[in-house]
Amino acid sequence: MLEVRDLHCGYGNAIVLRGVSLQVGSGEIVALLGRNGMGKTTFIRSIMGLTPPQVGSGTVIWDGENLTGLRPHNIADRKIGIVPQGRRLFPSLTVTEHLTMLKSARAKGGWTIDRVFGIFPRLAERRHHRGGQLSGGERGMLAVGRALMIDPKLILMDEPSEGLAPVMVQHLEGIIRELKREGVSILLVEQNLYSALAVADRLHVLETGRIVHHGTADELSRQTDVLFQHLGVR
Ligand SMILES: Nc1ncnc2c1ncn2[C@@H]1O[C@H](COP(=O)(O)OP(=O)(O)OP(=O)(O)O)[C@@H](O)[C@H]1O
Numbered sequence: 566m567l568e569v570r571d572l573h574c575g576y577g578n579a580i581v582l583r584g585v586s587l588q589v590g591s592g593e594i595v596a597l598l599g600r601n602g603m604g605k606t607t608f609i610r611s612i613m614g615l616t617p618p619q620v621g622s623g624t625v626i627w628d629g630e631n632l633t634g635l636r637p638h639n640i641a642d643r644k645i646g647i648v649p650q651g652r653r654l655f656p657s658l659t660v661t662e663h664l665t666m667l668k669s670a671r672a673k674g675g676w677t678i679d680r681v682f683g684i685f686p687r688l689a690e691r692r693h694h695r696g697g698q699l700s701g702g703e704r705g706m707l708a709v710g711r712a713l714m715i716d717p718k719l720i721l722m723d724e725p726s727e728g729l730a731p732v733m734v735q736h737l738e739g740i741i742r743e744l745k746r747e748g749v750s751i752l753l754v755e756q757n758l759y760s761a762l763a764v765a766d767r768l769h770v771l772e773t774g775r776i777v778h779h780g781t782a783d784e785l786s787r788q789t790d791v792l793f794q795h796l797g798v799r
C-alpha cells in the first residue's frame with residue numbers, strides 16, 4: 566500500500582504542493598483529478614523521487630518502507646511502474662526495444678512482451694516501428710505496456726487517456742480493471758472525469774496544491790456538478 570503524508574513540494578521559490586495526503590490500498594484504484602497546472606504531475610514525480618520533497622515536508626511510504634530521499638531508480642526497483650505524461654519514449658528505439666529494455670533477466674513475473682502484444686494488438690503490428698514514428702494513441706499504449714513489463718505492484722498513470730480515441734479509452738479502462746483484479750494498485754491522474762469515475766474506487770480533486778474534494782466513486786458520481794466546477798469544465 567502507498568501512503569503519502571503531508572507532501573509539500575515546489576520548484577525553487579514556487580510552491581506547488583501544499584500538504585497533500587493520499588493513500589492507495591492494495592488492488593485499489595485511486596484517481597487524482599485537477600485542472601492544468603494544479604500539481605498532478607508534480608505529485609507523481611515526487612513519489613518517484615524526481616522532485617524530492619524538501620526535508621521534513623512529507624513522507625512517501627510504500628509497502629511499509631519510507632521512500633523519501635531514495636534515488637528514482639531505487640524507487641522503480643520497488644515494483645512501481647510509471648506511465649509518464651508525454652509518454653517519454655525514445656524516438657530511435659523500436660516498440661520491441663522499449664518493451665524489453667526494462668525486463669530484468671531475473672524477473673519471473675507474469676508480464677511478457679507477448680502478453681503486452683495480446684492486450685495491444687496494434688503494438689504487435691508496429692513492433693519494428695520506432696518511437697518517433699508512432700501515433701499518439703500508439704505511444705500511449707506503448708507507455709502502458711512498458712510500465713507493465715516491470716511487473717508492477719503499483720502503477721502511477723499520468724493522464725493515460727490523453728490522445729486516445731474513445732474506443733481506446735474504454736479498452737484502457739478494461740485493462741485497468743483487469744490489473745485491479747490481479748491485485749495491482751493504481752494511482753490514476755485524469756482530467757477526464759467520466760473515465761476516472763468508470764474505474765476508480767476513490768477520487769481526489771487537487772486544486773492549487775491541496776486536495777479540495779474527495780470521496781468514493783459512488784459518492785462523487787452523485788456530485789458531478791461540483792466536480793465539474795473544480796475541473797473548470799462548467
Ligand atoms: N520543472 C519545473 N520547473 C518549474 N515549474 C514547474 C516545473 N514543472 C512544473 N512546474 C509548475 O508547477 C505547477 C504544477 O505543474 P504540474 O505539471 O504538476 O501540473 P499538472 O496538474 O500536472 O498540469 P497538467 O494537467 O497541465 O499536466 C505549474 O504551475 C507548472 O508551471
Ligand SMILES: [Mg+2]
Nearest residue numbers: 605606650723
Ligand atoms: Mg500533468
